[in-house]
Amino acid sequence: MKPIKVIIDCDPGHDDAIALLMAHRLPEIELVAVTTVCGNAPLARTTINARRIMELLGASDVPIAAGCASPLARPLVLGTADGPSGLDGSPYLPEPTVEAVPVHGVDFLAAKLREAEEPIVLVPTGPLTNIGMLVLKYPELLSKIEKVVLMGGAFYRRSEIITPTEFNIFCDPEAAEIVLASGLDITMVGLDVTMHVLVEEDEFAAIEKIDTPLSRVVFDWLKFYEKLHRGQMGIGGALHDPLALAVVVDPTLIETREAHVSIDRTGTHTFGATVADYFKLNGLEPNVKLASQVNSAKFFEMLYRSLED
């Protein structure tokens, strides 16, 4: 079978890093390009992080282009899940040898779509700034996108560990609204499912057992990441972004439900919240497929497979 052509738009980020790793390692995926956006860290950091990750993977032939340095219509509020560098606790990352492409990430994404002969799957794992700008600037290219599988949103299905807002949407809600209104085929892989994909003791043991150079790096990333998570929420590290990528490979990892989703931009305590209308109460047709259930064990099998030699 021909691999699925994927472009990842990301803000690495530990979990973005693992999404990049899986996209590069899994034979089902052909990673066409990587674009970066501000979010977990400022753009300059997320871009160098992406370059270092791709260098580590021996994937420096995959072009990387830096996109937007701030959300479309508001100042950047940085994420806190990954430490100040966006990728703290990663002693093994090499210095990159290949520069980022000297073209704006949004224009580069557009160029890749324009030249694509087959449809492209977009996997945004950071704030949706670049994708929102793509919709604003290049509406004529949206037909080249087969679907968007994004990490973002929260719909309260595990309310005891889910705050009202998810960072990627909160960071640039205007861009997210533009993407949701674009008419693209969108799957939202949100906290409802990603918070079930947790690295705990068993998973660490399994990764340790693989014992490849890559698995050892990932083990260290996840140790740092898990510690932060446990400190904040008392649970293991949730593999948000890798799950979105994994769903492209195997859509049966999740169950989805169609709904019209809108974003609250005025709430005092719910700013950036994603609100799903499952029953067309607002009279609007569904604009996304929401991930509602996940098979975590199957996801981890895929992750382990991507770490083996």
Add this chain to the structure above:
Amino acid sequence: MTATKHRIILDVDSAGDDILAILFALGSDFIQLEGVTAVTGAAGPIEQVTNVVLNTATLAGRDDLPVAAGAWRPIVGNSKEDMEAPVHFEKQLKDRFGERLKKFNPPAPTPIRKAMDKHAVDFIIETVRANPGEISIVATGPQTNVAMALDMAPDIAQLVKQIVVLGGCFTTPGNITPVSEYNIWADPEAARVVLRSGAPVVLVPLDICEDNRVAPSMLTRDDLADLAADHPDSKVVRHICENFPIYIDIWREFFQLVGFPLDDAIAVAAVTHPEFFEMTEPLFVDVALHERLVRGQTVAFTGRQILSFDGPETTRICKGLDGRSFLKLFKSSIGTLA
């Protein structure tokens, strides 16, 4: 011929006064018009806006003028019903003016050439970067294109000479809500990006355009008669005299102004003739975003308020206009066009 010409990019949404602003800029001895960029706004979808610009350039014999199409939608915008309200307003006008209304924002005939194969946002970014400190952007529609350019290339905030924004209101009531002016209201998030970018901004509000205290700046039927008498052979003048009486009548009857207000041309004059204007010192100006009642309201921090809000003091607000001098300049500039 003046020694140095002001280099301008005009960003328009192709309502009636935008057309006159393009012609004014093309006719002015004081302006080197680098290009015109089109943005979705008052006159409808981006194709219509762009076609009007292309046809206007052709009318002025300037098929060499770079014209680039821009944003097809605002960053956020407003509800569909609210966005379509101006169309319903036109229905009211139809009852009053009947067939004559066909000359008001008519569908543009197919232009004889295409817009350039470059997005307006890229045209703005590339032109500003290639000419640091030289380019004035005059944005007379919603600020979508300018905001997108600043989002994609934040560095241009320091490279642009100034951004003249036609929009907002402080003393004159708004034209889309009691506190909001159309251009800002149509894309308030974009306006906010511009006002917070750090770029030097001159804000030309309704106060000095669509208010009878600047009556001498407005275009009347007498002015059309003057233009026709002084320039009997000018195709451009003939076009204006044929197409703009209806604008004068609508603004007289529905908005009770003494003539057709030339907002967009006034914004252009703010670059070439700042001496016609009374302006504030640079202030922080913000835009109300939420609550339909006040969305798009411009809020200026004049320095005598107890609470402070964070934002750059970069916007000079025009508070007064020597309307007589402006209109004289406008007519003489238009008169140079064949």
